[in-house]
Amino acid sequence: MTEQNEHLALWGGRFTSGPSPELAKLSKSTQFDWRLADDDIAGSRAHARALGRAGLLTDDELRRMEEALDELQRRVDSGEFAPIEDDEDEATALERGLLDIAGDELGGKLRAGRSRNDQIACLIRMWLRRHARRIAGLTLDLVQALIAQSEQAGNAVMPGRTHMQHAQPVLLAHQLMAHVWPLIRDVQRLVDWDARIDASPYGSGALAGNTLGLDPQNVAVELGFSRVTDNSIDGTAARDLVAEFAFVAAMLGVDISRLSEEIIIWNTQEFAFVRLDDAYSTGSSIMPQKKNPDIAELARGKSGRLIGDLTGLLATLKGLPTAYARDLQEDKEAVFDQVDTLEVLLPAFTGMVATMRFDTDRLAAEAPTGFALATDIAEWLVRNGVPFRHAHELSGACVKIAEERGQELWDLTDDDFVTVFADFLPADKAPQVREVLSTEGSVAARRGKGGTAPERVREQIIDAKSKAESLHTFAVSISDGPAYRPEGSLN
Numbered sequence: 001m002t003e004q005n006e007h008l009a010l011w012g013g014r015f016t017s018g019p020s021p022e023l024a025k026l027s028k029s030t031q032f033d034w035r036l037a038d039d040d041i042a043g044s045r046a047h048a049r050a051l052g053r054a055g056l057l058t059d060d061e062l063r064r065m066e067e068a069l070d071e072l073q074r075r076v077d078s079g080e081f082a083p084i085e086d087d088e089d090e091a092t093a094l095e096r097g098l099l100d101i102a103g104d105e106l107g108g109k110l111r112a113g114r115s116r117n118d119q120i121a122c123l124i125r126m127w128l129r130r131h132a133r134r135i136a137g138l139t140l141d142l143v144q145a146l147i148a149q150s151e152q153a154g155n156a157v158m159p160g161r162t163h164m165q166h167a168q169p170v171l172l173a174h175q176l177m178a179h180v181w182p183l184i185r186d187v188q189r190l191v192d193w194d195a196r197i198d199a200s201p202y203g204s205g206a207l208a209g210n211t212l213g214l215d216p217q218n219v220a221v222e223l224g225f226s227r228v229t230d231n232s233i234d235g236t237a238a239r240d241l242v243a244e245f246a247f248v249a250a251m252l253g254v255d256i257s258r259l260s261e262e263i264i265i266w267n268t269q270e271f272a273f274v275r276l277d278d279a280y281s282t283g284s285s286i287m288p289q290k291k292n293p294d295i296a297e298l299a300r301g302k303s304g305r306l307i308g309d310l311t312g313l314l315a316t317l318k319g320l321p322t323a324y325a326r327d328l329q330e331d332k333e334a335v336f337d338q339v340d341t342l343e344v345l346l347p348a349f350t351g352m353v354a355t356m357r358f359d360t361d362r363l364a365a366e367a368p369t370g371f372a373l374a375t376d377i378a379e380w381l382v383r384n385g386v387p388f389r390h391a392h393e394l395s396g397a398c399v400k401i402a403e404e405r406g407q408e409l410w411d412l413t414d415d416d417f418v419t420v421f422a423d424f425l426p427a428d429k430a431p432q433v434r435e436v437l438s439t440e441g442s443v444a445a446r447r448g449k450g451g452t453a454p455e456r457v458r459e460q461i462i463d464a465k466s467k468a469e470s471l472h473t474f475a476v477s478i479s480d481g482p483a484y485r486p487e488g489s490l491n
Contacts, residue, residue, distance in 0.1 A: 024086070024088070027088050027089075027326075028087075028088060028089070029088070029089045029090070029329055029332075030083035030087050030088075030089055030090055030092075030093055032332060032333050032336060033089055033090045033120075033332055034082075034083055034090045034093070035127070035336065036090050036120075036123045036124070036127055036332075037076050037090050037093075037094060038073070038076070039123045039126040039127050040090055040091060040094050040119070040123055041069055041072060041073050041076070041094065042126070042223060043119060043122060043123060043126070043202065043219075043223060044069055044094070044098070044110060045066060045069050045222075046202070046218075046219045046222035046223050047110065047113070047114055047202065047214075047219060048062060048065045048066060048069070048110060049062065049218070049219075049222065050113070050203075050214045050215060050216075050218060050219050051109065051110070051112060051113065051212075051214065053214075053215060053218065054113075054212055054213045054214050054215070055213075056109070056112060056113075056212060057109060061106060061109070064102065064106060065102060065106060065107075065109075065110065068098055068101040068102035068106070068107065069098065071101050072094065072097050072098055072101055075097065075101075076094075076097075081097045084096075089116070091116050091119060091120070095107070095110075095111070098110065112212060113203075113205070113210045113212040113214045114202065114203075114205065114210075115204075115205045115206040115236075117204070117205070117206045117207065117236040117237075117323070117324040118201045118202055118203065118204040118205055118206070118232075118235060118236050119202070120328075121201040121204070121235060121236050122200055122201045122202045122223065124242060124331065124332060124335075125197050125199075125200070125201070125225075125241070126223060126224065128197065128242065128245050128335060128339075129194060129197060129198070129224070131339045131343070132190045132193070132194060132245065133190075133474065133475050133476070133477060134343060134475075135190065135249070135252070135339065135342050135343065135346070136187045136190050136191075136471065136474055136475040137472070137475035137476065138342070138343065138346035138347060138350070139183055139186060139187050139252060139346060140187060140468050140471060140472055140475055141346070141347070141350045142183060142256075142346060142349060142350040142353060143180055143183050143184060143187075143464070143468050144468065145350050145353040145354040146176050146177070146179055146180045146183075146353060147177075147180060147461060147464055147465060147468070148354065149173075149176050149353065149354075149356070149358075150172075150173035150176045150177050150180070150457070150461055151173070151461060153171070153172040153173040153176065153358065153360070154173070155171060155173075155440075155443075155454050156171065156172040156173070156358070156360040156363060156364065157169050157170065157171055157172065157363060157364050157367040157439050157440070157443055158170060158171070158172045158175060158273070158363040158364075158366070158367055159363070159366045159367045159368075159369065159370065159372060160174075160175065160372075160452075165370065166366075166369060166370025166371070166372045167372060167375075168372050168373075168375055168376075168442065169367040169368055169372055169373070169439045169442050169443050169452075170367075170443065170452040171443060171452050171454065171457050172358060172360065172363060173457045173461070174452040174457050177457065177460055177461065177464065179255070179258070179259045179262075180464050181464070182255040182258075183252070183255055183256075184464065184467050184468060184471065186248060186251060186252040186255060187471045187474070187475075188471065189248045189251070190245075190248055190474070191471065191474050193241070193244050193245060193248060194474070196241055196244070197241045197244075197245075198225055198226050198227065199220070199225055199226075199227050199228060199229045199230075199235075200216065200219060200220035200223055200225040200227070200228050200229065201228075201229045201232075201235030201236055202216055202219045202220065202223070202228075203215075203216025203219060203228060203232075204216075204229065204232035204233075204235040204236045205232065205236075206236065206323075206324065207232055207233050207236050207237070207322075207323035207324060208232055208233075209232045216228045233322050233323045234322075236323055236324050237320070237322045237323040237324050237325075237328070238322075239313075239317055239328060239331045240317075242313070242331050242334075242335055243310070243313050243314055243317060245335055245338075246309055246310040246313050246314075246334055246335055246338060247310055249306055249309070249310070249335070249338040249339070249342060250303075250306045250307045250309070250310040250338070252306075252342065253299075253302060253303035253305075253306035253307065253341075253342070254303050254306075254307070256299050256303065256345070256346075256349060257299060257300045257303035259296075259353075260296035260297070260299040260300040260303075260349075261296075261300060263276075263293060263296045263352075263353075263356070264293050264296050264297060264300070267293045267296075272359060272362055273358060273359060273362060273363055273366075274356050274357065274358050274359070275356065275357045275358075275359065276291070276293055276352060276355070276356050277352070277355035277356065277357075278291075279351070279355065280295055280348070280351050280352035280355055280356075281293060281294065281295075282294040293352075295348050295349055295351075295352045296349075296352065298345070298348075299345055299349050302341050302345055305337070305341060306338055306341060306342075309334040309335070309337050309338050310334070310338075312330075312334055313330070313331060313334040313335070316328075316330045316331065317331075364439065367439045368408070368410075368438070368439045368442070369408060371399045371402065371403070371408070371409055372442075373409050373410070373436065373437055373438075373439075373442055374395045374396070374398070374399050374409065375395070376436040376437070376441070376442045376445070377391075377394070377395040377398055377409065377433055377436065377437075378391040378392050378394070378395040379391070379436075379445075380433050380435075380436045381394055381395070381421070381424070381425075381433075384425060384429065385424075386424045386425070390424060394420055394421060394424065397420050398412060398416070398417070398420055401416060401420070409437055410434070410437040410438075414430070414431040417430040417431055417433055417434075418430045418431065421433075
């Protein structure tokens with residue numbers, strides 16, 4: 001048996017010496033890839049069974065191999081076994097641990113028919129599929145919090161903005177639901193991505209496949225995959241699916257950041273649209289009055305980190321030839337960081353959203369200001385037979401008069417409207433424009449699909465709930481095949 005502190009390398013037969021200290025330090029990856037240990041042991045169980053089916057392990061050897069792997073898992077779980085300084089990567093560490101338990105003769109048989117190339121390509125897929133489901137579930141929790149806020153808002157109105165200027169009144173629920181749909185699409189992207197990454201590279205070997213009669217399909221099924229990669233070179237060398245996950249994670253970060261920016265603005269004294277719960281805010285070390293939207297600010301900042309992980313990964317992949325190159329060691333830290341970031345960020349952000357409270361009176365007071373009903377005047381004129389080109393100009397003339405007087409549109413007199421519309425409408429018709437000069441009328445009139453009318457918003461809330469419910473099935477689905485331990489949790 002090997003000693004646990006004895007150096008082990010998975011290569012070296014043709015070398016007259018070991019790696020230099022500098023190379024060993026550069027090559028070392030256990031500081032980040034040890035989190036794949038559970039997946040690696042699961043893969044080793046499935047591979048051992050494949051060796052058994054191929055007649056390369058006897059029934060007794062397979063039984064003892066599985067017992068040794070179970071013991072290795074126990075030691076990993078308890079912390080009794082962990083990487084040492086000389087371990088190059090998690091695969092090296094685990095083989096050292098297995099040899100210590102099973103002995104060189106039996107333990108040394110497990111490496112037959114596989115390479116670290118197909119091994120690591122499979123492990124990162126397994127790990128990402130599992131965490132994609134966790135992130136999907138956390139994102140759907142945020143979706144539910146936003147839907148709950150939308151339902152609570154009812155018919156409350158607020159100023160809708162373009163270019164950060166008052167544009168048209170909208171329902172507060174409509175504004176909140178505008179952030180729900182991108183998040184739903186992010187989860188849908190994870191579902192679509194999972195269908196593409198649902199292929200096991202195990203059996204690809206270093207790049208060309210194996211000659212030992214191993215059946216990769218059985219291994220794939222045991223590890224939670226429905227199929228095997230179609231090309232062994234592609235299976236070991238391609239990381240586009242890792243990069244695709246990184247894009248979805250970055251896009252999710254961007255979508256959260258956009259909502260963060262609105263919450264930060266709404267929470268200012270100048271806007272005062274929303275009040276954040278004390279439990280999801282922080283204070284100042286010097287200014288006692290401060291109540292800061294730190295979660296929203298951290299979310300906005302971490303979106304840049306998520307984007308950086310994606311761009312760094314893409315730059316690494318850009319010039320690589322096929323098949324495997326050691327550059328691909330760099331694929332993991334990017335997505336590990338994204339997963340760690342999102343799995344911490346999303347619960348905190350969801351808590352902030354779920355507990356924030358809107359000042360609906362202030363929102364209603366601000367909704368029609370800034371000449372936000374000007375478009376309603378123009379469209380009322382169109383409904384009364386005025387070509388939109390002229391209607392736009394006439395509405396603008398109303399705005400000009402009100403602006404010069406320091407008034408709002410509803411402050412204009414009947415004579416003002418008669419004068420402005422004189423070339424297009426009879427005098428008795430012009431004052432009837434007042435029927436659209438209300439926030440409620442403006443909002444209710446926008447009844448087209450996707451509009452801000454209350455009935456349309458209620459419809460989209462129902463639709464979003466249905467989509468979230470169907471996506472929840474993915475979030476709670478099990479991608480872990482029977483090779484995984486039935487007890488315990490995987491990191």
